[in-house]
Amino acid sequence: MAAKAKKKIKKKKNNLLMIAVSFAIFLFLSVIGGYFALLYAGDMMIEQNEQKLKDLKIEPTVIYDKNGQEMTSLIREKNREYKPINEMPKVLIDAFLAVEDKRFYEHKGVDMVRIGGAIVNDIKKGSLAEGGSTITQQLARNVFLTLDQTFWRKTKEMSIAIGLERRYSKDQILEMYLNRIYLGKGEFGVQDASLYYFGIPVDHKDFTIAKAAMLAAIPKAPTTYNPFNNPEKAKLRRDTIIRLMHEQGLITEEQKLAAQAEPLPKKSGEIADSTLKKGYRAFFDNMVEEAEATFGVTEEELYRGGWNIYTTFDPKVQDAMVEEYANAKNFPKDGAKRGVESSMIVIDAKTGGIAGMMGGRNYAPKGFNYATDMKRQPGSSFKPIAVFAPAVNKDINKWNANSQLSNKRQSFNGYEPRNYNNRYTETMSMNRAMIDSANIPPVWLLNEIGVSESLEYLKKVGIELTPNDRNLAIALGGLDVGTSPLEMAQAYTPFVNAGVVSEAHSITKVENKDEGVVREYQPKQSEALKPEAAWEIHTMLEKAVQEGTGKAARISGRHVAGKTGTTQSIAGDSKANKDAWFVGYTPEYVGAVWMGFDPEDKQHLMHQGSSMTAQMFSKVLATALKGVPSSDFVRPAGAVEQKEVEVEPELQLAADMSFDPSTNKLMVVLSWIGGADGDTYDLYRIGENGERQLISAGMKETSYVDVLDSPKQYQYQVVPRNAQGEEGTPSKTVPIDSKKLENLINQDPGHNEEGNDQGQNPDGTENGNGEIPPDQGTGGTGEHTNNGDGSQPPNPGTGEVPPDIVNPDPSQTDGSSNEIKLPPPPQEEGQNQFPDASNG
The missing domain is CATH 1.10.3810.10 (Biosynthetic peptidoglycan transglycosylase-like)
Incomplete structure (x- = not known):
């Protein structure tokens, strides 16, 4: 039995050895065969194409526009x-x-x-x-x-x-x-x-x-x-x-x-490497980058020749841009030496195909592209995508154009945004907030729906964010790093495309002439908004152009929608703007325009706002669309045209007191806001016994000075009347304290024994004109406030003022609708953490 077992083991070993040897021989022959096959394949390819080694002539790579016409060829x-x-x-x-x-x-x-x-x-x-x-x-x-x-x-x-x-x-x-x-x-x-x-x-x-x-x-x-x-x-x-x-x-x-x-060589002058028309370079450079990133065709391959590249380029759009950018009158004249920088991009409203772009006013080949590479604060142009769109999409029955949003001065765990005109009401409709570009309503609404809702939506439409963007400041465009015109234009495509976001791109197809390789662009589109939500936002954006801050973007005979945006300068001039934006669209195109200094300093400040970016949009699109029949925006199936709810404006009455020593009269200065266009006002004085006296009727003005002979306890109330004479909701009554009136008489600092005004302030300081200097206030971050109530002064050209950002409670955490974690202060000149608080 033992002998038999040994024989079996020996036989098994022999079999294994035979298998191993056979495998080794097979492997050796395979390697040898593979090597000779490799040699044969190489020889065959060389024989078939050996002329290429001797021929230096290169067949040009040709770039075609959207119409199939040659845009340029790359080999000079x-x-x-x-x-x-x-x-x-x-x-x-x-x-x-x-x-x-x-x-x-x-x-x-x-x-x-x-x-x-x-x-x-x-x-x-x-x-x-x-x-x-x-x-x-x-x-x-x-x-x-x-x-x-x-x-x-x-x-x-x-x-x-x-x-x-x-x-x-x-x-x-x-x-x-x-x-x-x-x-x-x-x-x-x-x-x-x-x-x-x-x-x-x-x-x-x-x-x-x-x-x-x-x-x-x-x-x-x-x-x-x-x-x-x-x-x-x-x-x-x-x-x-x-x-x-x-x-x-x-x-x-x-x-x-x-x-x-040894120093590097100095550029002696650009040698044309293509037949590219002047002004087309920014699009071309972006297209070359996309060819490699999307299709794997490198710049070297393009210049080596033999390719046909089909693009989304529209020469009518680009030529219109080039023409308007060549006109210095289209830009602010601020700046001691260099002019305001600007960029613009226009993409197809349905497909996202880039029709044209300006990478800067003096774009250098392969230089910094302000349309794609730049990151700046978008201001109020961010409100539709950061707040209103995600809110409406979440619950259109609760949040829509007619929804009443809080518009009163308030603090959100230390963050205290302000309206550009320093005017506030209890509520304001979402539609009116969009039209007037009010700041409190979107911040309040973002706090209601939660910052996470906004961040999720922004990611869908292609806005690049950082962890520091998890805060309420994004409601007003206060981003940690910023965004680009390309991102903004892409983010607006859902509003004109039934909620579908279309990725911006510049190439539709590439072909290799020698190998017959064809690679086609695969459209990247996805639903970011429900169709009815997209239409709801669109209707508000269209009104923002018809009657709001975007009026300058209107194009005669065409339908336009969009939103303006500005951000405040950080170079020491509170009346200057750092960035001006307009992002808008027609049924055919979506466009984004930016203007600003880069870098910004005290000698280069922009004192005009977003009206110029809106005008640029209007001029470019008006020219580009010449000969194209006018069309209207198409309401998606299922989207309801909501009738605007008339909400009676709330009157807010304010009173101030002063004493005129020359007449020994007390004066009550009354002013009010919140009335509707065309209203007239009746003003009542209510005595201590409740007697109601009409002191002025049918006024069109919104202010009045009541002169009193002696200090008494009074209350005032203003009542609006519409064009038909119908009485509206009266304001709340505002009381006047008689003791304060007496103090004005007894403590008048400018009333000496001779009764002459000495031009001194109560604290003994002099103004030179006898006026009391305003209280500097403590609101916001003190270095940015100087209006007496802690607010910032409006830009005299645009009425735009950014809100103060007060350091929030550091204990706030993510995951709640009250989360407030502001971005860190800017690290270098040209980065502004303060979002737009503008009317545009």
């Missing part, structure tokens, strides 16, 4: 100069080899040591993002392949590289590589790039180690390391390559230090 007409390797300086070759492929003369096209390290990093990251390609592989990719990061593309790249090494010498491969490498700004090859960046050929006596390293620095990220656009990053990358050259023994310590001390 010029003869590319091919430079033989024996005419290239050694420092140039050394610089590229040091950073791109230091074992170039040792491997056979694929550097397994380098690839091994790259694979480890790729596995960690879960993608093929890590480098590892040799110069031969890069040549294979640049000539024969696209740049998509896939395993199959990487395999083809390796097979072609091995094939190239079998067909060409190392110097031939290096020569082809250096004459084809993309070096930014539409430049291919080291010779053309040297002429562009330095103004000299590579074999010039002044071509230095630093210049060689600068060219070698660019291929990794041509836009990021462009010395003209990003000098700091470019220098850091250049100096790193100089250090690598020193570490590899290619240059001495002295040469390293001298090269790193």
Whole structure:
């Protein structure tokens, strides 16, 4: 039995050994077969496309507008100069080899040591993002392949590289590589790039180690390391390559230090890299970024040629923008040296396709784009999306245009917003709050529905927020970082599109001419609002343009809706504005306009408000829509046209007392607010015995001075009458204290024995004109208040005043409708934490 068992075990071991050997042979043959298959595939691709290695001619990439017409082509007409390797300086070759492929003369096209390290990093990251390609592989990719990061593309790249090494010498491969490498700004090859960046050929006596390293620095990220656009990053990358050259023994310590001390090249003038029309550059640059982010087509691939890019660009819209932005009269004239900055974007109301954009008044190619990159406080233009839309969407029966919102002075756990005109009533309808751009109602409403409700909605429509935005200040546009015209325009699309938000985009389709690759844009649309809620907000925004703060945005014969916004200056002038906005739409387009100084300082303050941004919107859209039949907004199915509820305005009567020493008369100065247009007023004085005396009837004015002979205890009341003479709800009675009247007589500081006004204040201080200086008050943050009652003075041009933000109770936590956690104070000039308290 034991012998049999041993035989079975031995037989089993033999079987396992046979399987292992067979598997090893199979694996070996598979590797050998795979290797030869790889060689064959590489050879076939080279044979079929070898002419590409010899032909420097590039077929242009063509960009098309929304109508299918050519917008621009990317390759400028010029003869590319091919430079033989024996005419290239050694420092140039050394610089590229040091950073791109230091074992170039040792491997056979694929550097397994380098690839091994790259694979480890790729596995960690879960993608093929890590480098590892040799110069031969890069040549294979640049000539024969696209740049998509896939395993199959990487395999083809390796097979072609091995094939190239079998067909060409190392110097031939290096020569082809250096004459084809993309070096930014539409430049291919080291010779053309040297002429562009330095103004000299590579074999010039002044071509230095630093210049060689600068060219070698660019291929990794041509836009990021462009010395003209990003000098700091470019220098850091250049100096790193100089250090690598020193570490590899290619240059001495002295040469390293001298090269790193050499300044970067100065821009000598823009060379056209396309047939792009002046004023179209901001859209173009944004489109190039989107091509890579959305479709994986890099700037290098676009300039390498052979692509058709179909966009949402509308030349009528862009030309209208360019025309209006060229007119200095469309901008405030504030500022000692530089003018007010501005940006604008217009997108298709239904699809979100970007029709046009102005990245600034003097946008530089690949420069800072104020339409997409800027983050500024949006002011009152934020109210519809931060408060009213989420509230109406939550419960349209409870919150709608006719809902009465609190409009009285109040504190929300230390946050004390104020209305721009310092006028308050018990309540105000949501519709009236939108039209007049009142501040208390939206803050109060946000406190009712909860900040979380707002944040959730803002995220839906694409507004980028930070943790510090969890506070009531967002009701008035008081964001921690801010927002951009692009985000604001996108966020308004639900109001014109039955509640559907459409992602802003600029490309509809890309095609590769050689490979027939077609990639189409997949629309990103989702419901942010219920259709009936979207229509409810829209009706209020349309009235805001018809009769409210957005009147300047009206376009003759067309339907327009929208909202203005301003924020106050922080440069020491309480009468100046930091930001002015208008965000609005027609049935065809949604647009956002911003104006302001960047940076803002005491010499550059904007004393005009959002009327100019509204005017810009009107002028651009009026021109862009010429020839387009006028259309109305379409009410979504199920949306009810709510009849506006007439709420009788509440009269608020105030009284002040003074003594005229020249006549020995007491005066009661009465004023009131809250009446309706066309009302007249009857004023009553009520004596101590309750006797009611009509002292003035049928007044159109809203103030009156009652002169008294002696101090008595009186009450006053004002009664409104409409155009038909019907009596409305009287104001509350306001009493006059007789003791205070007596004190005015006995303690008059300017009434001396001779009865002459000495021009002194009660505290002995002099004004020069005999007036008592106003109490500075303690409301809000003292440094921002100076109106006597703690409020801020209105802008004389716009009547706009931001609310004071008082530090809230730090113990407040998230999760309740009373949560108040204000953003930290601004860290640098140009960042304002104080939201708009404007009429726009």
